[in-house]
Amino acid sequence: MRFSKIIPFLLNNLIWFLLLGVIIFFGLTTDNFLAPNNFANILFNASVLGVLVIGQSFTLLTGNFDLSAESTLGLCGLLGVWLITSAGAPRYGSGWMLPPILSILVILVIGMLIGWLNGVLITKLKVNNFVVTLAMLITIRGLTLLINNGQTAYSISDEYNWLGMGKLGSVPVPVVVLLLFFVVAHIITTYTPFGRELYSIGANRNAALASGVKPDRRIIQVYMISGLLAAFAGWMLSARLTNAMSSMGKGMIFEVFAAAVIGGISLKGGQGSLIGALGGVLLLTTIGAGLNLMDVSVYWIQAIRGLIILVAMLIEAQKVRYIAPTAIASRTAPTPLASGPTSGETHVHSN
Amino acid sequence: MRITKGAVLPRLFDNLIWILLLAAVATFSLSSDRFLTADNLTNILIHSSVLGIMVIGQSFTLITGNFDLSAESSLGLIAVGGAFLLTAAGEPSNGSGLQLNPILTIVVMLGVGLVIGWINGFLITHLKMNNFIVTLSMLIIVRGLAFLITQGKTVTNLPESFKALGHESIGPFPISVVVVLVAFLLAYIVTRYTRFGRDLYAIGGNRDAALASGIDPDRRIRQVYLISGAMAALAAWIELGRLGVGATRIGEGMIFEIQAAAVIGGISLFGGRGTMIGALGGVLLLSSIDSGLNLMRVSGFAIDMVRGIVILLAMLIDAQKARYKGPSTASTVIATQLKARTG
Numbered sequence: 001m002r003f004s005k006i007i008p009f010l011l012n013n014l015i016w017f018l019l020l021g022v023i024i025f026f027g028l029t030t031d032n033f034l035a036p037n038n039f040a041n042i043l044f045n046a047s048v049l050g051v052l053v054i055g056q057s058f059t060l061l062t063g064n065f066d067l068s069a070e071s072t073l074g075l076c077g078l079l080g081v082w083l084i085t086s087a088g089a090p091r092y093g094s095g096w097m098l099p100p101i102l103s104i105l106v107i108l109v110i111g112m113l114i115g116w117l118n119g120v121l122i123t124k125l126k127v128n129n130f131v132v133t134l135a136m137l138i139t140i141r142g143l144t145l146l147i148n149n150g151q152t153a154y155s156i157s158d159e160y161n162w163l164g165m166g167k168l169g170s171v172p173v174p175v176v177v178l179l180l181f182f183v184v185a186h187i188i189t190t191y192t193p194f195g196r197e198l199y200s201i202g203a204n205r206n207a208a209l210a211s212g213v214k215p216d217r218r219i220i221q222v223y224m225i226s227g228l229l230a231a232f233a234g235w236m237l238s239a240r241l242t243n244a245m246s247s248m249g250k251g252m253i254f255e256v257f258a259a260a261v262i263g264g265i266s267l268k269g270g271q272g273s274l275i276g277a278l279g280g281v282l283l284l285t286t287i288g289a290g291l292n293l294m295d296v297s298v299y300w301i302q303a304i305r306g307l308i309i310l311v312a313m314l315i316e317a318q319k320v321r322y323i324a325p326t327a328i329a330s331r332t333a334p335t336p337l338a339s340g341p342t343s344g345e346t347h348v349h350s351n
Numbered sequence: 352m353r354i355t356k357g358a359v360l361p362r363l364f365d366n367l368i369w370i371l372l373l374a375a376v377a378t379f380s381l382s383s384d385r386f387l388t389a390d391n392l393t394n395i396l397i398h399s400s401v402l403g404i405m406v407i408g409q410s411f412t413l414i415t416g417n418f419d420l421s422a423e424s425s426l427g428l429i430a431v432g433g434a435f436l437l438t439a440a441g442e443p444s445n446g447s448g449l450q451l452n453p454i455l456t457i458v459v460m461l462g463v464g465l466v467i468g469w470i471n472g473f474l475i476t477h478l479k480m481n482n483f484i485v486t487l488s489m490l491i492i493v494r495g496l497a498f499l500i501t502q503g504k505t506v507t508n509l510p511e512s513f514k515a516l517g518h519e520s521i522g523p524f525p526i527s528v529v530v531v532l533v534a535f536l537l538a539y540i541v542t543r544y545t546r547f548g549r550d551l552y553a554i555g556g557n558r559d560a561a562l563a564s565g566i567d568p569d570r571r572i573r574q575v576y577l578i579s580g581a582m583a584a585l586a587a588w589i590e591l592g593r594l595g596v597g598a599t600r601i602g603e604g605m606i607f608e609i610q611a612a613a614v615i616g617g618i619s620l621f622g623g624r625g626t627m628i629g630a631l632g633g634v635l636l637l638s639s640i641d642s643g644l645n646l647m648r649v650s651g652f653a654i655d656m657v658r659g660i661v662i663l664l665a666m667l668i669d670a671q672k673a674r675y676k677g678p679s680t681a682s683t684v685i686a687t688q689l690k691a692r693t694g
Contacts, residue, residue, distance in 0.1 A: 121663070121667070125667060125670060125671075126670045126671075127663075127666050127667055127669075127670040128620055128666065128670065130610075130620055131614055131620070131662065131663070131666040132663065132666070134607055134610065134611060134662070135611070135659045135660070135662040135663035135666065136659065136663070137607065137659070138607060138611070138655055138656075138658055138659030138662065139655075139656050139658075139659025139660055139663065140659070141655055141659075142652055142653060142654070142655030142656025142657070142658070142659060143656050145651075145652030145655065146650065146652040146653055146656060149650070149652065150652060246652075250604070251603075251604065254487060254490065254491060257483075257487060258487065258488075258491070261484060267481060267483055267484070297499075297502070298498075299495060299498035299499045299502060299503065300495065300499065301495075302491060302492075302494060302495035302498065303491070303492050303494075303495025303496055303498075303499065304495070305491060305495075306488045306489070306490070306491030306492030306493075306494075306495060307488070307492055309484070309487070309488045309491065310474075310484075310485070310488035310489075310492065313480055313481070313484045313485075313488065314474070314478060314480060317478055317479050317480040317481070318478070
């Protein structure tokens with residue numbers, strides 16, 4: 001490899017080098033980090049965040065985003081448990097005792113409906129995507145609190161809890177799901193016409209429209225995917241905890257964005273890959289796990305995480321500045337908003 | 352004067368926030384006789400004060416087409432940090448033991464706000480980083496610092512003189528209400544009638560055109576982030592006076608409410624549109640809804656939901672306005688202003 005190609009190569013695979021660097025660092029500074037058990041734990045912990053990041057990445061690729069995903073996770077996680085459990089103490093459910101399968105179907109459908117509503121408001125009624133998903137974030141969280149009056153519901157159904165507690169052979173189910181979902185999502189976004197259309201809508205919506213793509217339809221679909229996966233993540237989290245608090249997932253959206261973005265998914269749309277996003281999820285989770293093993297105060301972990309996101313993005317911003325004319329531009333179509341990095345470019349869609 | 356139908360609709364749309372506010376006040380007055388009392392209205396204003404100050408800071412950034420997600424964490428860090436500096440060490444105060452002079456503390460708090468704002472502006476304009484990422488990272492980092500200062504403990508026993516801003520009154524008027532109203536008025540004048548303010552609208556309306564007409568967008572953007580940081584410091588001062596304690600979670604999740612208030616008040620997320628007076632309307636609407644639903648004994652959980660729906664409805668109407676009116680009038684105004692400036 002020629003020297004002049006090394007720097008772009010490093011920058012383009014930044015997330016994996018960062019991940020490697022972080023693993024080496026924790027491997028040297030703590031005893032237990034490199035144990036296979038710990039890696040399994042990291043993947044296990046990454047699973048809920050990972051599923052949410054997949055859904056978010058679909059919307060991000062089209063130049064949209066879904067702030068409401070964290071609330072959808074909360075609502076569906078709570079509903080999933082609530083519908084299958086007995087009323088009153090000690091489990092605080094609805095008393096309906098639905099079969100777990102039915103309850104799971106219900107929450108997945110609700111997730112898709114929320115996504116559909118987001119998509120319709122954004123595309124058909126032309127409301128700003130930020131406002132729609134922000135209002136939805138608030139509304140759904142209110143609904144979640146309302147359903148069980150803020151009370152935690154407890155699940156004792158092994159079928160329901162399987163997604164969080166079960167094992168396939170010796171591998172935890174969430175880990176299998178995480179990897180499987182990322183592979184499927186990567187294949188869909190990279191190798192199907194549907195996926196390519198998402199990239200083209202994100203890169204240049206008008207050009208996509210002109211070339212026969214139906215942006216509105218695709219955008220509604222990505223919001224439905226995001227809602228569905230958020231509901232799935234809600235099931236996964238409540239199954240793992242075997243209970244569901246109404247505050248479940250609160251504040252998680254920031255982490256979801258951070259993981260997708262340090263994984264290389266552009267907020268402007270049209271750039272990045274799902275495998276990169278997986279890298280972002282693993283990086284954030286690994287840092288959390290490593291700092292935990294180092295007995296770092298939980299108060300530090302948050303600050304250090306923020307700092308790492310900032311540094312990763314700092315490098316990314318410099319990459320765009322220095323190698324933009326060569327490496328980036330040749331890989332992706334120019335976006336109309338690429339010129340002004342400070343001008344509200346995250347709200348690309350609803351002009 | 353004969354008003355044609357064509358003129359009525361745009362006028363209604365432009366004053367949407369006040370019509371909504373009026374409707375909310377009318378509804379609540381009819382459903383509870385305690386809503387339209389001097390006491391309750393004062394309460395609404397007091398509850399609006401911290402949110403209002405935060406919305407002013409946010410609106411400055413929004414007008415230039417930027418935003419500052421980190422504002423809620425700045426509020427938290429500055430509040431808990433200020434409380435920490437003021438108080439004695441150990442239980443029950445949980446302070447630093449410095450027992451710093453209140454005036455000096457306020458200066459330090461303002462300084463911290465300005466430093467955070469400066470870092471945001473520097474990263475966005477000098478290092479060309481995305482504003483979303485920068486302020487999101489700062490949101491996480493600054494909240495982490497807030498937790499670190501007291502290890503999550505709540506600081507109590509603040510000196511009375513420091514708390515005056517949050518809970519004393521001048522005659523019948525609570526100081527915090529006077530402060531927030533004066534601040535909105537000042538912000539309105541600055542954004543509307545000064546060169547600085549017109550620059551902000553021009554940058555938000557069309558950055559390249561602003562640049563071409565001799566404005567330095569990067570400099571202005573750094574300045575609005577400084578303002579946002581300073582406003583977080585002021586809000587922290589009021590909040591400490593109001594609550595009487597410095598908790599590490601102050602302001603957590605508030606950014607959603609801040610942006611919602613600004614946006615239903617007519618401040619566009621794309622920059623270049625909306626007024627500070629409209630933003631005040633947004634703050635009052637959200638606070639009135641809270642108060643009214645509280646008086647109606649609606650569960651606190653339902654209030655959140657109603658809030659979300661109100662925001663969504665307001666924005667739905669706003670989106671129809673943009674469609675109905677075609678290109679926004681604000682951008683036309685700016686285009687004319689720019690023409691006058693360059694030509």
